[in-house]
Amino acid sequence: MVKLAIDIMGGDYAPLEIIKGVKLALERFSDIELVLFGDEKIIKEHLGEHERVKIVNAPEKIDMGEKDPIGEIRRNHNTSLVKAFQAVKDKEVDGVVTAGPTQGVVTAAHLIIRRIKGMKRTALCPVLPNLGGKHRLLLDVGANLELRSEHLLQLAQYASIYLREVQGIEKPLVGLMNIGTEEGKGREVEKEAYALLKNNPNINFYGNIEGKDIFRTECDIIITDGFSGNLVMKTCEGVALAVGKFFKEEINKSIFRKIGYLFLNKVFKNFKKTLSADEIGGAHLFGVDGIVVKAHGSSDAYAFSNAINQARLAVKGEIIEKMKKIIEEEGNNLNDEW
Amino acid sequence: MVKLAIDIMGGDYAPLEIIKGVKLALERFSDIELVLFGDEKIIKEHLGEHERVKIVNAPEKIDMGEKDPIGEIRRNHNTSLVKAFQAVKDKEVDGVVTAGPTQGVVTAAHLIIRRIKGMKRTALCPVLPNLGGKHRLLLDVGANLELRSEHLLQLAQYASIYLREVQGIEKPLVGLMNIGTEEGKGREVEKEAYALLKNNPNINFYGNIEGKDIFRTECDIIITDGFSGNLVMKTCEGVALAVGKFFKEEINKSIFRKIGYLFLNKVFKNFKKTLSADEIGGAHLFGVDGIVVKAHGSSDAYAFSNAINQARLAVKGEIIEKMKKIIEEEGNNLNDEW
Numbered sequence: 001m002v003k004l005a006i007d008i009m010g011g012d013y014a015p016l017e018i019i020k021g022v023k024l025a026l027e028r029f030s031d032i033e034l035v036l037f038g039d040e041k042i043i044k045e046h047l048g049e050h051e052r053v054k055i056v057n058a059p060e061k062i063d064m065g066e067k068d069p070i071g072e073i074r075r076n077h078n079t080s081l082v083k084a085f086q087a088v089k090d091k092e093v094d095g096v097v098t099a100g101p102t103q104g105v106v107t108a109a110h111l112i113i114r115r116i117k118g119m120k121r122t123a124l125c126p127v128l129p130n131l132g133g134k135h136r137l138l139l140d141v142g143a144n145l146e147l148r149s150e151h152l153l154q155l156a157q158y159a160s161i162y163l164r165e166v167q168g169i170e171k172p173l174v175g176l177m178n179i180g181t182e183e184g185k186g187r188e189v190e191k192e193a194y195a196l197l198k199n200n201p202n203i204n205f206y207g208n209i210e211g212k213d214i215f216r217t218e219c220d221i222i223i224t225d226g227f228s229g230n231l232v233m234k235t236c237e238g239v240a241l242a243v244g245k246f247f248k249e250e251i252n253k254s255i256f257r258k259i260g261y262l263f264l265n266k267v268f269k270n271f272k273k274t275l276s277a278d279e280i281g282g283a284h285l286f287g288v289d290g291i292v293v294k295a296h297g298s299s300d301a302y303a304f305s306n307a308i309n310q311a312r313l314a315v316k317g318e319i320i321e322k323m324k325k326i327i328e329e330e331g332n333n334l335n336d337e338w
Numbered sequence: 339m340v341k342l343a344i345d346i347m348g349g350d351y352a353p354l355e356i357i358k359g360v361k362l363a364l365e366r367f368s369d370i371e372l373v374l375f376g377d378e379k380i381i382k383e384h385l386g387e388h389e390r391v392k393i394v395n396a397p398e399k400i401d402m403g404e405k406d407p408i409g410e411i412r413r414n415h416n417t418s419l420v421k422a423f424q425a426v427k428d429k430e431v432d433g434v435v436t437a438g439p440t441q442g443v444v445t446a447a448h449l450i451i452r453r454i455k456g457m458k459r460t461a462l463c464p465v466l467p468n469l470g471g472k473h474r475l476l477l478d479v480g481a482n483l484e485l486r487s488e489h490l491l492q493l494a495q496y497a498s499i500y501l502r503e504v505q506g507i508e509k510p511l512v513g514l515m516n517i518g519t520e521e522g523k524g525r526e527v528e529k530e531a532y533a534l535l536k537n538n539p540n541i542n543f544y545g546n547i548e549g550k551d552i553f554r555t556e557c558d559i560i561i562t563d564g565f566s567g568n569l570v571m572k573t574c575e576g577v578a579l580a581v582g583k584f585f586k587e588e589i590n591k592s593i594f595r596k597i598g599y600l601f602l603n604k605v606f607k608n609f610k611k612t613l614s615a616d617e618i619g620g621a622h623l624f625g626v627d628g629i630v631v632k633a634h635g636s637s638d639a640y641a642f643s644n645a646i647n648q649a650r651l652a653v654k655g656e657i658i659e660k661m662k663k664i665i666e667e668e669g670n671n672l673n674d675e676w
Binding site for chain 1: 405469470480483484515517524525548549550551553554564565566568569571572573574575576577578579580581583585588589594595598599600601602605608612
């Protein structure tokens with residue numbers, strides 16, 4: 001059984017849509033046991049009793065618009081988010097899923113669950129939409145705005161383990177986000193990271209990749225610092241939004257075009273679906289000592305059940321244990337060398 | 339008369355397409371005089387004599403695939419690019435237009451023309467496609483991978499002058515590329531730049547903008563360092579490419595959809611045209627003591643004539659003189675304060 005804590009109060013459509021997501025996940029996956037943190041009365045009313053569910057009453061929530069989520073997490077230990085994360089820390093569960101605010105999730109993970117021993121940084125890792133033949137991981141997109149080359153290496157190792165154990169990709173291909181493809185391009189951090197990634201036995205390194213290649217590269221993992229990754233991820237979103245708006249406006253310009261739209265209706269629907277975060281579920285927070293999945297704030301029930309599945313697969317893949325082993329091995333190597 | 343140097347040998351379709359572009363520009367703009375640097379024989383054969391044209395024989399070129407354009411520029415002073423840039427330095431012309439390799443252009447501008455006195459950094463500044471109601475400038479996209487806050491301020495001032503004098507936008511709105519919209523977001527450099535931009539009398543500051551807003555923001559100018567700007571620009575290209583491919587593949591899946599495409603043919607053509615760099619012409623290199631326009635490597639005659647027009651308008655707007663005045667004023671202020 002995979003045991004997961006669920007933050008019922010986080011997300012734009014919480015708690016009802018999250019409760020529906022929990023219901024759906026319980027139907028879809030028979031090997032999960034869930035501990036729900038939220039308003040007990042509402043949960044009982046909408047979910048009823050379930051043999052694989054435990055409820056912990058925690059009706060307080062962190063507001064999505066909270067200006068100081070870090071302070072809020074330090075001050076108030078009674079929110080559903082903090083209590084759910086505490087359950088991971090106390091090893092009552094193997095992981096946690098929440099649609100709460102990103103900054104709150106990153107902060108709570110650091111303050112409560114804490115990093116894996118020997119893991120130098122964490123990373124927020126979403127899955128990019130399958131716009132060019134496959135899904136790809138992009139990290140970091142904002143947990144750490146600046147990262148050193150050795151941090152990038154460790155995070156790439158973690159992401160490689162994740163894809164191997166969860167997706168069954170034997171040797172995930174890692175690309176380094178850069179401004180040109182040749183070795184020697186980029187800032188000092190990219191030059192150093194290139195050398196580290198190239199020479200590490202646990203990394204299948206492709207080389208540098210540019211922004212124009214992110215949806216056509218063979219790479220499974222794209223690694224960069226949190227500032228750059230955030231810009232890239234949100235730029236993808238921005239272009240997709242603008243393209244959607246462009247087509248809508250152009251098509252509305254004539255009856256003739258609207259007729260054409262009827263023929264291509266399915267194509268535009270597929271386009272929208274491809275770009276939707278719902279199919280994926282959420283972003284992992286790699287590097288803390290427990291599985292943390294941050295579902296999209298606007299998650300509906302289906303999206304949230306997918307986020308639960310992401311956490312489930314990560315627990316089953318025992319990726320944290322496997323990363324700990326690499327850290328130990330490389331730690332030993334470092335001791336030998338230095 | 340606006341006097342411009344033209345590098346005839348740079349670009350994927352040089353020299354013939356560039357010569358055609360020159361011809362077209364001479365027809366379109368009666369107030370330009372051009373000095374062409376390239377293979378005299380070929381130019382004479384394809385252009386003939388023209389009263390507003392002077393030819394300087396310079397048949398050697400910098401290869402687009404040149405691995406070490408910087409070394410090449412230092413070693414070989416006979417290339418069309420180097421000679422054209424030397425003409426700017428020697429004040430024989432007011433500016434230069436080339437479709438040669440970006441790194442070569444940036445290097446030649448620094449080594450030969452040099453920065454405006456008091457200007458601390460340069461920036462490559464393309465115009466973003468008009469995907470959301472207006473054209474916007476994005477800078478820097480690669481002249482300097484790392485920039486300090488005072489560099490960002492100066493470059494924003496330069497870009498503001500450019501839009502005011504060339505596009506007639508009285509107070510161009512400047513946005514700072516960041517990972518969130520609130521003040522206080524970002525790395526140290528963004529936090530410092532926010533304060534500088536907000537308090538400078540020559541800047542109409544909007545605040546932070548995120549990647550998802552670049553095609554819907556009211557901002558006219560988006561400012562960031564060369565590493566980030568390059569990622570953002572190329573990510574836009576990557577998403578647009580992937581979207582184009584997606585629609586093509588989806589439409590080809592059935593006859594029914596192909597019929598729909600016939601109705602929407604014009605819409606897709608407009609989409610392609612909107613994203614094409616040809617309409618714009620090229621990217622400016624801001625900050626050197628002469629107008630430098632780098633046309634797209636794949637420029638055809640029309641695109642190149644547009645790049646010539648960009649240089650022409652910048653010269654007519656006397657933007658370098660106006661930037662020099664600001665540098666002088668702020669230099670005086672600095673002397674007063676410190």
